[in-house]
Amino acid sequence: MTAYLVVLWAYEGLGGTLPAEPTAGWWAQRWLWLLAPAAVLAVLVALFARVELAARRPRGRAAR
Numbered sequence: 706m707t708a709y710l711v712v713l714w715a716y717e718g719l720g721g722t723l724p725a726e727p728t729a730g731w732w733a734q735r736w737l738w739l740l741a742p743a744a745v746l747a748v749l750v751a752l753f754a755r756v757e758l759a760a761r762r763p764r765g766r767a768a769r
C-alpha cells in the first residue's frame with residue numbers, strides 16, 4: 706500500500722488526475738498502476754532489507 710500511495714502522490718503532484726469512469730484512457734493507464742508500484746516496492750524492499758539484516762546481526766560480544 707505504501708508503494709501505491711507513493712506512486713499516486715507523485716502522479717497527482719505532477720498534475721495527473723485519476724478518471725472517475727473506466728474510459729479508454731483509464732484502461733491505457735493500467736500498466737502504470739501495475740508496474741510503477743512494483744518498481745517502488747522493489748526499491749523499498751531493497752532499502753529495508755539492509756536495515757532488517759543489520760538488526761539481526763549480533764553486535765559486539767555475545768552475552769554469556
